[in-house]
Amino acid sequence: MYKDLKSYLLPQYLIERDDYRCIRCEVCARQCAFEVHWYDEEEDAVFADESKCVGCLRCATLCPTNALVVRPNPTQPPPNANWTMEVLQNIYKQAETGGVLLTGMGCDKDYPIYWDRIVLDASQVTNPSIDPLREPMELRTYLGAKPDALKVSRKGGRPDLQTKLTPQLKLETPIMFSAISYGAISYNACESLARAAAEVGTYYNTGEGGLHRNLYKYGANTICQVASGRFGVHADYLEVAAALEIKIGQGAKPGIGGHLPGEKVSAEISRTRMIPKGTDALSPAPHHDIYSIEDLAQLIYALKEATHWEKPVSVKIAAVHNSAAIASGMVRAGADIIALDGIRGGTGAAPTMIRDNVGIPIELALAAVDDRLRQEGIRNRASIVVAGGIRSSADVIKAIALGADAVYIGTAALVALGCHVCQKCYTGKCNWGIATQDPYLSKRLNPDVGARRLVNLLTAWSHEIMEMLGGMGINAIESLRGNRLRLRGVGLTQEELDILGIKHAGS
């Protein structure tokens, strides 16, 4: 690499500092791990190196006098629909480094967001609506295989269930926290997620980073992931989990593995992943014991056998073109839960071209998978959990009406913790203390506060879901599941409506 290569990159953001408001408190300088701001004593002024700014808004948010405005750089290349600033910057960056473009978070491209083209029904006159503040409303959800039929007998005048149910996860609200590894995010962020899940009565997912020993006490609310790298997978880890999840793919990077760079493998990460400090943690693209549906079945049953058939096993795949057929195979291979992650799903690090161009929107994958499993008469044999761009309670309830049993939220949970979606997770310099292993940065996220913010988010969303259910005259989330008649499309083509299995608004 040529060290003296002149960079042609323009700053992505411009920082405007109102000198009249600025009190020289240097909060901005102390808060920015990218070292954008600095105070010059001689000039008694604060300056900024805008080329380093990632737009995370930590400085603007913490500035006590609102002296800072951070905005996208308005400087643009000559007008051109093909050769936009983003395209040019990418090429300059690659010409200067010879490297694969890396990014974080979910796909930010302008693919249709079908949630925003789907509207919900409500009761008017007939079938009165229900007020959840005064009447019982059930959000409890059980994830796991359901039997084909239930056999009930009477015992002393009371009904007695004869059918033996397979293990189930019990959720007080149909929202779980997605797989995010310790390594991708800080210990404090992991603890926030674990504690919030325990308090709300739902689950969080370890990702493939293993489980920190301090978090074993939240095991009853933990889904432990088994991915291709098998990091931190050992007997205690399998035993403490409420459920196990085999990660095949991730919406942000379908078909490729993961690299946790060696500089992020600190002493604690090394202990949790059970790998030496400072070495790259490489997750191969496939599991090398899974080359077929039969092989997948083998790992599913290996995990069931290793945990004495006491836990449901989930299999997570990225939403791709033939997800429906794959999902059918997964159910037949013995998966109790199918997790689908759409193209907008987040990541701590992924090649930009893959994140933005591989996979399909989760709405279409969900509709296709749910349809396929129903047609084959095996929908009861697995629960469906969807992930990848769930932003609000409205997205949750639409997902459930489309056929999901529950959702995973990742980005939304991190936003609740302070994330501003600057997409620089892979640098490890997260100023919000989330996607970092730097103790100076990660202590900015207090797990007491983090857990509170997450509990608040789930409480608020759950209440909104109850309101929307009540509005439809429904008093249990179970009654909405797969009830696509309560959905209508707005501005969608017939093809899209057919795939989603919904009618157009007005019909």
Add this chain to the structure above:
Amino acid sequence: MRIEVDHHAGLPGVFMRVGDKVKINARQLHYRELNNMIKNAALEGTEEIVVDNVYGQRYIGSGIRRPVRIILHGIPGNDLGAFMDGPHIVVDRNAQDGVGNTMNNGTIVVHGRAGDIVAMGMRGGKIFIRDSVGYRAAIHMKEYRKFRPVLVIGGETQDFLGEYMAGGLVIVLGLGGRGKRRFTARHIGTGMHGGLIFMRGEVEEHQLGKEAAVAPADEEDKEIIRPFVEEYAAYFDKDAERILEGDFLKLYAKSHRPFGGLYAY
């Protein structure tokens, strides 16, 4: 050493307790039934479990955390000792794919050959295969502190030995041929970023993955492998000194960070 197998054992699933030993006839048993019997016997503190007529049952030894001895007469199915954490398993014949998958602790001794992905993701314990193994042996094997997995293979391996290897010790003895063994596997150590592979015989540069380096093993290296070669020799009635006299090659990772420079930050 020869282990007698009774192909005409009595009733399927018969479970006999003799002192602190248990004998199980696996004939026609589903793996769940068989593994339940083995697990229960192990939980009860049994020292040795002898299973006759093993015929393709999977996951034997999985989910057991005691150092119980499990003697298998017959051919166990895939994922023998998957996620295993302590048992000592002896197989008197061949084993299939996935021996020691993600294994944490214990020992597996196979008096025959084994299939693909032996020791995949293995983190601790020891595996001894008397003869040869299939593809991708020791893929993503890793080590951590006191955990250092060891895989000893008596014969040779197929392609992609030690792919993505991140730690541990693999010893391939190349026994069974005439004269010096010329290994035929290709892509050995592809993506390797830790651990050591010792091969007794010849490997050409083009057979290696680009992340693996090779050097002749010196006397110091031989001391690293000596205890495991001796253990192999003891299990299979071979002469450790004669094996150790041969020329070994040492394969190691060129870098702990093979893909460090891949990305534009």
